[in-house]
Amino acid sequence: MPTITLKPYKTPELMLECYNITPDVFAGKKPEEIAELEIREGKTRVKLGDFFEASGSSGMTAAETDIHIAGDCTRVKYIGNKMTAGSITVDGNADMYVGGWMKGGKIHVKGNVHSFCGIAMEGGEILVDGNAENYVGCAYRGDWRGMRGGTIRIKGNAGNDIGTFMLGGTIIIENNAFIHVSTHAEGGTVIIKGDVQGRVGGQMVKGDIYVFGNIQYMLPGFKQVDKVEKEVDGEKATFLHYIGDLGERHPKSKGKEIYANLYVKA
Amino acid sequence: MPKLITQVGCPYCGSSCDDLEVLVSDDGKKILETHNACVIGNEIFHHVSSPSRPKKPRMRQPDGTMKEISYDEAVDFTAKTLLKSKKPLIYGFGSTNCEGMSAVARVAEKAGAVLDNCASICHGPSFLAIFDNGYPSCTLGEVKNRADVVVFWGCNPMHAHPRHTSRYSIFPRGFFTTKGQMQRTIICVDPRETDTAKLADMHLMIKQGHDYDLFDAFRTVLRGHPIPEEVAGIKREKIEEAAEAMKKARFCMIFFGMGCCHTDGRNHNIDIAISTTRDLNTYTKASIMAMRGHYNIAGPGQVWSWQFGFPYCLDLSKGTHAHMNPGETSSIDLAMRDEVDCFVNVGTDAGAHFPIAAIKHLKKHPFITVDPNICMASEISDLHIPVRVVGVEEPGVVYRMDNVPIQFKKVIDGPEGVPSDEELFDMVYKRMCELTQTEPFWILAKGHAQASTPTEH
Ligand code: SF4
Numbered sequence: 001m002p003t004i005t006l007k008p009y010k011t012p013e014l015m016l017e018c019y020n021i022t023p024d025v026f027a028g029k030k031p032e033e034i035a036e037l038e039i040r041e042g043k044t045r046v047k048l049g050d051f052f053e054a055s056g057s058s059g060m061t062a063a064e065t066d067i068h069i070a071g072d073c074t075r076v077k078y079i080g081n082k083m084t085a086g087s088i089t090v091d092g093n094a095d096m097y098v099g100g101w102m103k104g105g106k107i108h109v110k111g112n113v114h115s116f117c118g119i120a121m122e123g124g125e126i127l128v129d130g131n132a133e134n135y136v137g138c139a140y141r142g143d144w145r146g147m148r149g150g151t152i153r154i155k156g157n158a159g160n161d162i163g164t165f166m167l168g169g170t171i172i173i174e175n176n177a178f179i180h181v182s183t184h185a186e187g188g189t190v191i192i193k194g195d196v197q198g199r200v201g202g203q204m205v206k207g208d209i210y211v212f213g214n215i216q217y218m219l220p221g222f223k224q225v226d227k228v229e230k231e232v233d234g235e236k237a238t239f240l241h242y243i244g245d246l247g248e249r250h251p252k253s254k255g256k257e258i259y260a261n262l263y264v265k266a
Numbered sequence: 267m268p269k270l271i272t273q274v275g276c277p278y279c280g281s282s283c284d285d286l287e288v289l290v291s292d293d294g295k296k297i298l299e300t301h302n303a304c305v306i307g308n309e310i311f312h313h314v315s316s317p318s319r320p321k322k323p324r325m326r327q328p329d330g331t332m333k334e335i336s337y338d339e340a341v342d343f344t345a346k347t348l349l350k351s352k353k354p355l356i357y358g359f360g361s362t363n364c365e366g367m368s369a370v371a372r373v374a375e376k377a378g379a380v381l382d383n384c385a386s387i388c389h390g391p392s393f394l395a396i397f398d399n400g401y402p403s404c405t406l407g408e409v410k411n412r413a414d415v416v417v418f419w420g421c422n423p424m425h426a427h428p429r430h431t432s433r434y435s436i437f438p439r440g441f442f443t444t445k446g447q448m449q450r451t452i453i454c455v456d457p458r459e460t461d462t463a464k465l466a467d468m469h470l471m472i473k474q475g476h477d478y479d480l481f482d483a484f485r486t487v488l489r490g491h492p493i494p495e496e497v498a499g500i501k502r503e504k505i506e507e508a509a510e511a512m513k514k515a516r517f518c519m520i521f522f523g524m525g526c527c528h529t530d531g532r533n534h535n536i537d538i539a540i541s542t543t544r545d546l547n548t549y550t551k552a553s554i555m556a557m558r559g560h561y562n563i564a565g566p567g568q569v570w571s572w573q574f575g576f577p578y579c580l581d582l583s584k585g586t587h588a589h590m591n592p593g594e595t596s597s598i599d600l601a602m603r604d605e606v607d608c609f610v611n612v613g614t615d616a617g618a619h620f621p622i623a624a625i626k627h628l629k630k631h632p633f634i635t636v637d638p639n640i641c642m643a644s645e646i647s648d649l650h651i652p653v654r655v656v657g658v659e660e661p662g663v664v665y666r667m668d669n670v671p672i673q674f675k676k677v678i679d680g681p682e683g684v685p686s687d688e689e690l691f692d693m694v695y696k697r698m699c700e701l702t703q704t705e706p707f708w709i710l711a712k713g714h715a716q717a718s719t720p721t722e723h
Binding site for chain 2: 015040041042044134140144165180183184198199217223246247
């Protein structure tokens with residue numbers, strides 16, 4: 001696939017807002033044109049070329065365009081914002097909003113990501129080799145329609161607010177998470193391979209959560225109903241099956257209430 | 267003859283009492299006595315005549331000392347600094363009027379700044395919960411006249427809002443609450459035995475940081491499901507008893523404070539408190555309210571929501587639209603992540619309230635304080651600009667904690683030559699327009715609005 005390589009050569013004083021680093025914007029553009037794209041540092045308008053060296057070539061469409069950021073993006077926000085296709089690889093860390101409002105394509109961050117990774121995501125894939133801060137796959141403030149589709153995989157730890165108001169899609173945290181998993185969720189699946197401190201599934205209406213490790217504080221609104229054998233993310237195990245949040249409203253189907261499911265490895 | 271001014275508002279806590287009486291000297295320059303105010307409210311009126319109060323802006327010199335400068339120089343420095351910065355942060359507004367807040371907002375828009383208020387480190391999480399889950403609230407008048415079960419969750423009005431309990435929530439006799447305290451059941455949820463907890467009929471001594479779990483337990487009980495034997499350090503029977511009392515109320519009122527919105531989970535604690543309030547409305551009338559800290563800290567939420575659509579954490583640097591996302595655009599996060607390059611502290615004391623690390627980041631750049639008095643922030647600033655004290659020397663509109671607007675009075679004249687917040691920021695705005703050779707259209711619009719309003723205010 002034709003690849004555009006961006007090599008960061010200057011650290012910004014504040015943070016860079018790079019809404020433009022997406023295959024959708026880069027498609028059909030030459031490196032010189034890409035270097036001219038506007039990005040923001042606070043209220044000042046600067047060019048992508050002021051901070052990155054662009055080389056290589058892009059495809060005709062987003063789906064045919066690959067972006068390789070050969071360096072660290074600790075101070076770069078909005079990588080892959082609203083992208084619909086194609087791929088992005090970041091060799092180091094990335095700041096907030098990686099893959100925010102993303103609809104398709106793939107993002108691979110080899111370092112850590114900051115908060116709001118995959119916020120309001122609708123489709124596509126995000127893979128983070130390191131840790132994520134808070135709000136992985138959450139909704140934007142005040143929106144009751146959170147993540148709707150796609151997959152986010154964090155190989156390290158994640159903070160709080162994972163999948164808040166989630167409606168669909170899958171989030172996998174391969175290590176530990178802090179608090180608030182699938183709060184207010186009405187669908188989707190969250191898999192935590194490590195431990196969670198607490199507040200798992202609070203105010204949850206529908207959807208599934210799998211926890212392989214320990215939940216330190218179980219919410220009083222969850223009740224164990226069963227013990228089941230399941231294959232989750234390629235791993236077979238026995239889980240204690242809880243339903244909840246019994247304190248929250250739940251829709252009815254054929255006269256029976258539908259609850260959210262929480263599976264904790266036995 | 268000294269003059270007694272009645273129906274004076276108190277510019278201190280979020281109770282925003284408006285029944286004070288102030289005895290003023292003949293020449294209208296000195297406050298002799300205040301009546302009806304609580305201890306802390308009384309203090310603010312006497313504070314204004316302190317001889318150490320600065321009456322001129324002071325600018326930090328290369329040798330570290332502060333030198334008095336003129337207001338014109340201070341305005342010029344502020345305007346230039348704001349224009350030059352890539353992303354200034356203007357923060358504060360715990361203690362000023364709505365007129366000042368709207369004037370600052372015009373400056374912030376022009377400067378492409380981030381505009382934030384003390385809610386950011388206070389009831390900000392409550393805002394997030396309100397965005398997510400609504401706000402079934404009421405006025406304090408309704409509390410006084412109707413509430414027969416009052417829950418104080420993570421707040422201690424006996425100390426923080428001294429007259430709240432006597433004017434609105436525990437003691438007063440109202441239309442349907444003719445027996446006052448006798449008729450009210452008080453429930454206090456607090457990990458400590460506070461003075462409010464001592465007054466309560468029921469004290470749930472919650473394990474710190476487990477507010478969410480306890481609310482979830484209440485909700486589960488209200489829906490008729492069983493709960494574990496103990497939740498958040500509280501026995502099942504006690505939770506059921508409290509839930510029953512709330513259900514049986516004719517009007518149940520939940521007040522929450524920092525103890526609820528600043529333990530782990532923050533906005534979610536308030537979010538589920540709101541859900542609990544909604545659940546209670548299946549059985550009776552229930553309502554919920556944030557115990558806002560300062561007399562007009564509800565003001566910026568009202569004023570800026572009207573101006574920009576968001577109450578706080580407003581990033582106006584985009585130039586085309588306001589962007590708000592606390593966690594990113596909130597003052598502490600911006601400071602800690604080195605995302606701002608100028609700080610203006612207005613009518614609050616960031617020096618005392620912010621984490622030291624945040625202040626250290628902010629101190630790498632120009633640091634300006636606008637405040638009537640000497641405070642920690644003013645003493646570490648590059649520039650300190652004193653202004654008149656709202657509610658004492660300057661009238662204006664303030665929003666009480668229940669978002670009821672009240673017109674506050676001025677009782678004495680301010681020190682000569684010292685402007686109000688509004689006047690100062692209008693001067694800064696005008697200077698910014700001069701420097702950028704643009705039309706000061708907001709000032710012109712304000713002139714038109716004032717000319718076409720027949721009544722004085
Ligand atoms: S309760 Fe608050 S508003 Fe009322 S007098 Fe005391 S400090 Fe002032």
